Amino acid sequence: MPKQKLVIIGAGMAAGRLLEHLFETAPDAFDVTLFNAEPRGTYNRIMLSPVLSGEKSYEEIVTHDDDWYTEHGVTCRFGERVVAIDREKKIVSGENGDVPYDRLVIATGSNPFIIPLPGHDLPGVLAYRDADDTDRMIEACKPGAKAVVIGGGLLGLEAAAGLRLRGMDVTVLHLMPTLMERQLDPSAGYLLEKELSGRGITIRTGANSKEIYGKDRVEGIRLDDGTDLPASLIVMAVGIRPNVAVAKNAGLDVGRGILVDARMQTSDPSIYSLGECVEFEGNCYGLVAPLYEQAKVCAAALAGSADQAFVHTETATKLKVTGVDLYSAGDFTDGDDRDEIVFRDPARRIYKRLVLKQNRLIGAVLYGETSDGAWFFDKIRKAEEILPEARATLIFGQSFAGGAPLDPMAAVAALPDEAEICGCNGVSKGQIIGAIDKNGLCDLDGVRACTKASSSCGTCTGLVESLLAFRLGDAFAAPAKKTVCGCTDLGHDDVRRLIVSQQLKSIPAVMQELGWKTSCGCAKCRPALNYYLIASWPNEYVDDGQSRFINERVHANIQKNGTYSVVPRAWGGMTTAAELRAVADVVDKFNIPAVKYTGGQRIDMLGVRKEDLPAVWADLNAAGMVSGHAYGKSLRTVKTCVGSDWCRFGTQDSTGLGIKLEKMMWGSWTPHKVKLAVSGCPRNCAEATCKDIGVVCVDSGYEIHFAGAAGMEVRGTDLLTKVTTEADALEMCAALLQLYREQGFYLERIYKWSARVGIEKIQAQIVDDAENRAALYARFLDSQRNAQTDPWAERASGQKDAHEFSELVLAE
Amino acid sequence: MERWIDVCVVDDIPVRGSRRTRFNGVEIALFRTSEDAVYAIENRCAHKGGPLSEGIVHDCAVTCPLHSWVFDLATGKARGADEGQIQTYPVEVRDGRAVHVRFPAR
Structure with a gap:
């Protein structure tokens, strides 16, 4: 059977998921052409906030790269807008030419709503919607400069938090009296406002913007009460509108969004639509879970199966605003026909509110403590009757209600099969258990590959692991990874990842949020955490001396x-x-x-x-000498030979390069000690080929070697690459060191890190990907901004840690 | 005769840190935990004599900087597989700040 021609307009998250389902269920049915107005394929838009705040790179959030599209034979028309659809001839017209279709999917997503204030078109006024907006915001970031975010909803607050993390002075303007009024009730909104204010973000609620002013670019904004707020960056995050233009012009039925039925079919039977651009039974969607559900249904419909239907369901919001724990689901507005159960613990900043109607739970807002979110949400979705005896303890959550101990295994065991584990991907406990049994899965990666659970925002990883443990018993525990120490069940990789993804910025925060089993750690985990925090939050984290080895x-x-x-x-x-x-x-x-x-x-x-x-x-x-850090998990020595200055064999200025490397790298903390050497010719007098990083100069340039060892183990280096100029050698070495700083486990030397992740992967990130190399280099230099203060001078002057160097004298 | 000596104030000792002092030729380490409890023990590891004052303080224990033996600050006993006992000295924090240590008779 000849393949049908499928054209998809838009490569957002819904379209990406649609393609995945389609290639799974009907791999050979379609020739796919994918248009995207953005000059790129699908990436995880939910994770743009960590990109904005600098915790993730854009590359890390790409879900479908060029190789994926090539492998699946997708014709990509990225960076090209669709200008018209001719339904009669079944032709889609892009800016660069026409494509015929048998089936068409419109996934044009949504547009940010721009308030038409005077001055809204000045340079420096941005929306927050896609990767380009994020880039523009990052470019506009200058520490200390002023930014105003209009809109105190999810996106606006994430933008504000990200800009704040980049050192900007941020004010949030919100029209309503409390933040995130659509997801939170006023009490939780108040707690959130207090929390964000504590983080240095100014919140102005009830603020009505009047005009944006500036000559050549934005200089500030005026409110209708006369307040004048200077700003060099204004971000509008006041909402989204379904992007229906192309569908409307083609004569499809359009309401607020493109009207679809339960099989995602539009008013034209050859045309389907899904994502934020659609309207189904009066509802439009902005969260990812229902969109993924639509993708599944749409893929089935395209593949010719009629048995799947999209059903509107309540959605839960779990927010990740700089470590603020918030969960809301269902309907929680007040009403005469409703009762509420409220729990407050002001000292711990915990607030929980449940809304009931006719003895059924219809809404829940949790702030500060959200572990029962999924359990409440399940009751809302099932409209389960709450019996009087259960009602008294309902707010204390699952463990209290079931009388079960606070053991994560017991908690997942007690969840019903329909309970949603992964909110992003709409995966239930039953589906995960089914996939474990059917495919013989034994680890997290397996579950991610088969069900997508825990593959988007990652907050449910712990639950999925508990499910694996619950189902497999010792079979899961057996391949369990090495934990950091006895204080935690997490491995170094988890801890590193969670510090970044949950924006944990202090040792107490890590221990609290990641469930440390001891009150303040031990001599193994504390130095590791201190390093991870330094590496993750350079220029921000305050070093904890008491968590360092003497x-x-x-x-x-x-x-x-x-x-x-x-x-x-x-x-x-x-x-x-x-x-x-x-x-x-x-x-x-x-x-x-x-x-x-x-x-x-x-x-x-x-x-x-x-x-x-x-x-x-x-x-x-x-006499001009500074600390050599001979004591640190840090840059130690850069050994050199005399090179072309003196040696008759010297090919390059190895001494000079060694000094430049040392001047660039000194003071940086690393997972373990780092020793370098630069040899001026292949005779290698500086013994560069047994160092962590070694440069061997040759006539035509510089060989960059790494992952050598000459201690407990003796190991010659591997060749990373060869470069031609000294500047390239410096950049390559710094990028390599930064990658190690970002990926290495504490006390893991470079050669062990390299063995764990693989030389090819390291080469791919540093040698083959010039952009990534430049970004690593920039991050390294940035982290060095405040790292190169001589610790000896600070202490010699008595300014720091004076107590270390004097005994207490007893007055006898 | 045993006697109490006012050694310092709590804030002279860093949280999860230590200070050293000397009584009668014996080096003593004073520790302050994250919970602000103060302990005094002889500053000499039972293993190879390492200065415990230089170790990392965690809950009510310190890890020796030389070979990572762990001692309970309240009892002076080695934790885990190691066996050893270190001299401890009673401590009282008076008026919420003054650290008094009871030393043995000379």
């Missing part, structure tokens, strides 16, 4: 007798007579018992008394 806390190496050793930096292994003289004077002055050359071309003074450290550092500082 060497990093006092910036010297503890010795077996409780004295310390001191190693100043010798940039690229070079020194001067003045430095050597200063070292000699310090050794004499403080009676330092031993002086040694290290293997990394530096001088080590051993046996310094702790109380002498600040004075020793002051003298070394006075």
Whole structure:
């Protein structure tokens, strides 16, 4: 049978999901042409906020890349708008030409609503809708500059939080008296407002904008009460409108959205529609769960099956605004025919409200503690009758009602099969259990691949794992990953991911939100968490010295007798007579018992008394020397040979490059210690090929090696790539270090990280992808902005940690 | 005769940190936990004599910086598989701030 021609207009999340279902159920039925006005394929739009705040890169949220489209034979017309549909001839006209269709799917999504205020078209006034808007906002971000977000709904608050994280001074203007009034009642809205204010975001409710002003670009906004708010960036996030233009012009039936039936068919039987552009039984949709449901139904309809129908259901909103825990579902407006049950714990900032009608739960708002959200939502959807004896304890949630212990396994065991586990993808407990049984799944990735559960926003990962454990028992526990330590069941990868995705910014926040089993961790997890927070929130997280091993806390190496050793930096292994003289004077002055050359071309003074450290550092500082971080999980030494300056074989200035690398990288914290070397020719006198990162200069440029080791294990490096200029070598090395900083587990050396993730994957991200390399390089430089303060100078001056270096004297 | 000595105020000791002092030639470490409880123990690991004051403080315990032995601050006993006992000294926090330690007779 010849393939039918299927044209899809729009490559948003609904269209992406539709294609997946279609290729699963009817892989050979269609020749697909995919138009997208945006110059790209499908990405996870829900995750644009983490991209805005800088926790994720755009690449990380792409769900369908070029390879996927190629593999499935999709003809992509990205960056091209559809101008008309000729239903008679069955032709779609794009800006670059016509495409005939047998079936057509319109998935044009929605447009942001722009309030037609005077000045709304000035440069610097943006909507917040797609990846381009996000890019423009990131470009406009300048720390300390003022931004105004119009709209205190989900999108507006996420935009405000993201801009705030990028250091902007943010004001949110909201027309209504409380934030997110569509999803929250006033009490929860008040708590949210208080929380966001505490994070430095100014909230103005009941604010009516009058005009945006500015000469060549936006300079500020005036409210109708006369208030004048200067701003260099204004974001409008006041709502969306179904994008129906192309459908309307084609003469399809259109209300607020494109009218569809339960099989997603429009008024023209050859044309289907789904996503935010449709209207079904009077409802339009903006959350992803129903859209995914539509994709499933639409794929079935296209494949010729008539047994699936879309049904309007309540949707639940779970918000992730900078770690604020909020859940709302159903209808929670007041009314004479309704009762409510309210629970408040002001000190813990917890608020829960359940709305009942004729003894049935119809709405729930949870703030601060949302673990029972799915359980309440299930009762709302099933319109289950709440019996009087259950009503008294209903608000305390599932564990209390069932009398079950607070054990996640028991909690998932007690959920009914229809209970929704993954809100984004609409996957129920029964579906997950079914997939585990049918496909013999034994891990999270398997469940993600087969059911999509936990593959979008990821907040249900814990529930899915509990389900796996519940179904498989020990079979699931057996391949369980290595946990960080006994304080948690999570592995390093989970912790790293969740710190970013849940925007956890302090050690107590991590322990609280990720359910640490001890009150304040242990000597294993605390240093790891401290590092992950530094790496995830550079320039923002305040280092916790008490969570560092003593060497990093006092910036010297503890010795077996409780004295310390001191190693100043010798940039690229070079020194001067003045430095050597200063070292000699310090050794004499403080009676330092031993002086040694290290293997990394530096001088080590051993046996310094702790109380002498600040004075020793002051003298070394006075001679221009700074900490060599010989004690840290950080950049240690950059060993060099003399290179083309002196050596008759030298091909490049290896010493100079070594010094540049060290000047660029010093002060950065890393998962484990990092040692570099630069050799000026393949004779490799600096022994670069057993270092974490090693550069070997050759006539034609620079070989970049990495993942060597010469300690407990001895391992030659792997060649990452070869570059031709010194600037390229610096960028490549910095990008590699940054990737390691972002992906490495604490105490995992580069060679172990490389073995875990694979050399090819590292090369793909750094060598093959120039854009990603540049982004990593930029992130590295950004994280170095406030990292290069000499810790010795801070302590020598007595400004920092003075208590470390003095004993308490007893008054006897 | 045993006696109580006013050693310092609670805020002289960092939270989840320590200070060192000396009594009668013995080095003593004072610890303050995240819950603001204060403990005093001899500053000498039962394993190889490491300075416990330099260790990481977590709940009511400290991990020795030299070889990661863990000691309970209240009892002075080694935790886990290790066996060892360190001298502890009674502590009272008076008026909510003054740290008094009871030392043995000279």
